[in-house]
Amino acid sequence: MSDAEFTDFVTHRSPALLRTAYLLCGGDRGAAEDLLQEVLERVFPRWRRIRERPEAYVRAALVNAATNRWRHRSRRVSESPLEWDLAHPQLPGPEQRVADRELVVQALAALPARMRAVIVLRFFDDLTERDTAEALRCGVGTVKSQTSRGLARLRELIDAATAEDPHPTTSRSI
Known part of the structure; x- marks a missing residue:
């Protein structure tokens, strides 16, 4: 059974x-x-x-x-x-989404493990703050602060990556 x-x-x-x-x-x-x-x-x-x-x-x-x-x-x-070379010209259609996805995955990989876990559970697995806190065995306040800091850090990483590239592969959607 x-x-x-x-x-x-x-x-x-x-x-x-x-x-x-x-x-x-x-x-x-x-x-x-x-x-x-x-x-x-x-x-x-x-x-x-x-x-x-x-x-x-x-x-x-x-x-x-x-x-x-x-x-x-x-x-x-x-x-x-x-290493995937992000210095490509702007890509049309589905290719652009793949490039954007790679950029986000690389930025996620640069986050500390706990912060990455909060971001993944909240936004990619669509868990509530309470469910995320339960999964990570921490408080809801910790999830909130890690989410805020994690999103800010992701923005910094993506902005830095796109600033290095004369043809940005992503818009600021995070």
Whole structure:
């Protein structure tokens, strides 16, 4: 009985949870897939206990696991991400949205892990302040202040990236 419920949950919620993991991992899809897989493996034995609110539990576990990855990352050999050249002329249509998305993902990756988690849960997962606070095990006031500071920092990062580029790839929509 619980195996089928768990399978159904994974089948239907994995795309949204993978998006959350992707953003928490700073745009590294491989790390996001690994992170989600690790979390789902840890959740399965606890399924009977958490099946009433599994998504909230899994989101909190993703945030915690992502934070732990960043802590342990400093002990590993540093990896160099592939750089995407943002110095392209203005791109038309769907290509522009891809460039904008890359810029936002890069800016998110530059935020501290906790601040990134608040921004991802609030705006990409569309959680309320209270649900975000519950997922992160903190107060609503902390979520509010981290949201405010995080959005301000994202604006700074995006403005700095577009100032370096003579042909900005994004408008100030954050």
